[in-house]
Amino acid sequence: MTIRKTNKLTLEAFISSPRRSPAIPNDNGTLALYTLSTYSLESHSEGKEIRVLDLFTGKSTLFSDDAKNKDVAWLQDEQVLWLREGEGGVTEVWCGFAVGEKNAYLMTTIDGPASNLRTKKLSNKFFAVAVTGKASPDGTFFNPETAEKPRLSAREYDKLPVRIWDHYMTAEKNSIWYTRLDKHENRYSISSVGFINALQGTGLEHPNQDPLFAGNFDLSAKGILLTAIDPAVDQALLFENELYHIPVQTFTEDPAPPAHKISIPDYDGSAISAKFSPDGKSAAFLRIKEAGNDYDQPRIFLMRDTDNVDSVTELTTSDSWDLQPQSLTFGSDAKTLYLTAEDCGRRKLFKILVPEEATYTAALPTPITSWGSISSVHAISTTLLLVTLSSLTESSIFAAVDLSTGTLRQISRHTNYSSSHFATSPSQVSDIHFPGAGPYDVQAFVVKPSSFSPRKKYPLLFWIHGGPVSAFLDEWSTRWNPAVFAEQGYVVVLPNPTGSTGFGQDFVDAIKGDWGGRPYQDLVNCFDHVKKELGYVDTDRAVAMGGSYGGYMVNWIAGQPLAKKFKALVCHDGIFSLPNMLASDEISSLWLNFGGTLWENPDAWKKWDPSRHTARWDTPMLVIHSEWDFRCPITEGLAAFGVCQAKGVESKFLSFQDEGHWVLGRENSLRWHRTVTGWCDRFCGGGVERGSWSWGSLVP
Incomplete structure (x- = not known):
């Protein structure tokens, strides 16, 4: 697909530019696979490439531009396995060489959509293969194209959840399916048993249908590690992932249910990032101590012997390390664990040694990287890692980390979509x-802005992040992207107030029961600091923007003194009334945020409810909400817009019929960006010419 080149990071260039996945190396560390998704605003069509990166030269070559190919994985050396969307809703499994699709052959067909392809070498002749896909109630693959269509639209439930994120729950559940690949000379064949449902009869579902808690699974010669919600737990009261082990040796036998739940005394919270060591003899994972408290710091655990999965050692404690690890990766010799964690606005890479003895004194992970944000880590050798990272001005960098020298060497940067092509640079x-x-x-x-001059004054975009337990990072985003808005003529300020991750556990915990308290005052102080210290910012021309919890805070600000300092507000998928959030798809986290249920602690719910301060709403507001957002239901946006309209406050309402909590469709995203920048320009004037498109044209 032809890329229209420009030196300016316009809204159109941002939306249509290719997006690159993390790079995944082969076993000998010579090549890596990644995907490149493209979009043409002229033809309104999507494209997808699978590419092969030479890790020594940095040269990238095309493996496939068939948009139906997906989920490619290494077997060994240059041989790969991949999935392809077939006719009639089936998934084809293909095998070939990374140097191209020549000599590729179809191995089998799965009767339904499958994804999340995993492979693991068991021996020189056998490979374990696993995918995820929906299972019908009878345990077979579910194919929505061939399934009998219902004759009525009724839904009936006797327990939560009724709906998750952007869809209603159905009788079909996500599952893991495994099989074995047998090698005969240079060709492979799928075992005659086909793909086996690993979770049949367990009541478990993987991945979790909530993308924020989807979890992960991993393969080894010892079986499968996965996270899943315990079906015996009432999700109206508790929502968390447990860790399970399914022992499988040949990957041709049926699993021996039930799956074993791995329990740790005094640790009842969610488990994440389960990984086997390269030889499968040990494993590591993260676990939160307190049940239902997803604000808590995950601790690192080592499963010393996968033949005895309950033999675990805690490697970090809250006393020894105050950051929140997010992912784990074993070193190639299994003697080191590499982990990512947010630290003062960056997602850094750390390492910690795997202890040789069961008795172990908790150690402090040591940092390896210091800038940008790491999104993917793979061990190539005992001294070399392949990482994918980005920054606020760089969309994608593949780099090698030399552990012997502590240096990071760039292998490939996304030249169509970063500072090497557009005018953006780290100096911004x-x-x-x-x-x-x-x-x-x-x-x-x-x-x-890239054209910044200290002699000029720029209007302010004051952004408030969601979560609330989250943070703005030095990281590229394909949704809310500060560099894009800066290029529209604004200075964008991204504060990390109370509740933000990466600044210690106490800073995170302080937001519990104080949603509109300390975080709000932190934002007031931030605005005052910008006004006093940043002479190039015109705070008399300022807009406050936020989504999710950030949208809650915009609604809260609307009824507080800080609103008088903004010319306009933008509320995306925000919260208007806290009691109404009982219609959310995930209500158990509300008990943590407000010190109990609505009927147990009503005063806390009232105290921080934005709807109780609407008498003071008078700042113009753009409200954005999507119909498939079941995390913060669309009635929250309609209520905020209704208040503005009834009070005569200048306001607009933008809605997407086919989006959820995030606006992901590229054309929808372009409309979102045009509407938001148009609203900001109306009141603050970024000063950038954007053509003849009218921001006021909100009706399709």
Whole structure:
């Protein structure tokens, strides 16, 4: 697909530019696979390429531009396995060489959509293969194209969840399916048993249908590790992932149910990032201590012997390390664990040694990287890692980390979509620190236009992140992207107030029961700091924007004194009334946020309810909400818009019929960006010419 080249990161260039997945190396560390998704605004068509990267030269070659190919995985050396969408809703399994599709052959067909392809070498002759896909109630693959269509639209439930994220629950459940590949000279064949449902009869579902808690699974010669929600737990009261082990040796036998739940005394919270060591003899995972408390710091656990999966050792404690690890990767010799964790606005790479003895004193993970944000880590050798990372001005970099020297060498940067092509550069981004609501400082990023001049004054976009337990990172985003808005003539300020991750556990915990308290005052202090210290920012021309919890905060600000300092507000998928959030798809987290249920602690729910302060709403507001958003239901956006309209406050409402909590469709995303920048320009004037498109044309 032809890429229209431009030196300016326009809205159209941002939406249509290719997006690159993380790079996955082969076993000998010579090649890596990644995908490149493209979109043409002229033909309104999507494209997808699978590409092969030479890790020594950095040269990329095309493996496939068939948009139906997906989920490619290495077997060994240059041989690969991949899935392809077939006719009639089936999934084809193909095998070939990474140098191209020549000599490729169809191995088998799966009767239904399958994805998340995994492979694991068991011996020189056998490979384990696994995919995920929906299972019918009888345990067979579910194919929505051939399934009998219902004759009525009724749905009936006797327990939660009724709906998750952007869809209603059905009788079909996600499952893991496994089989074995047998090698005969240079060709492979699928075992005659076909794909086996690993979760049949267990009541488990994987992946979890909520993308924020989807979890992961991993393969070894010892079986399958996975995270899943315990079906015996009432999800109205508790929502968390448990860790399970399914012993499988040949990957041709049926699993021996039930799957074994791995329990740790005094640790009842969610488990994430389960990984086998390269030889499968040990494993590692993250686990939260307190049940239902997803704000808590995950601890690192080592499963010393996968023949005895309950033999675990805790490698970090909250006393020894105060950050929240997010992912784990074993070193190639299984003697080191590499982990990612947010640290002061960056997702850094750390390492910790795997202890040789069961008795172990908790150690402090040591940092390896210091800039940008790591999204993927793979061990190539004992001294070399392949990482994928990005920053606020770089969309994708593949790099090698030399552990012997501590250096990071760039292998490939996304030249069609980064500072090597557009005008953006790291010099646009800086950190500021300012006093918070208590005896602590708060960090924020400042992103300036690439054409920035200190002699000019720029209008302010004041962004508030969601979560609330989350953070703005030095990381590229295909949704809310500060560099794109900076290129529209604004200075974008990204504060990390109370509740933000990467600044210690106490900073995270302080937001519990205080949604509109400390975080709000931190934001007030941030605005005052920008007004006083950043002379190039015109705070008399300022817009506040936020989504999810950030949208809650926009609604909260609308009824507080800070609203008077903004010319306009943008609320995306925000929360208007806290009691109404009982219609959300995931309500158990509300008990944690407000110190109990609505009927147990009504005063806390009332205290931080934005709807109780609507008498003071008078700042123009753009409200954006999508019909498939079941996390923050669309009635929240309609209520906020209704209040603005009834009070005569200038307001607009933008809705997407086919989007959920995130606006993901490229054409929808372009409309979102045009509407938001148009609203900001109306009140603050970024000063960038964007053609004749009218921001006021909100009706399709």
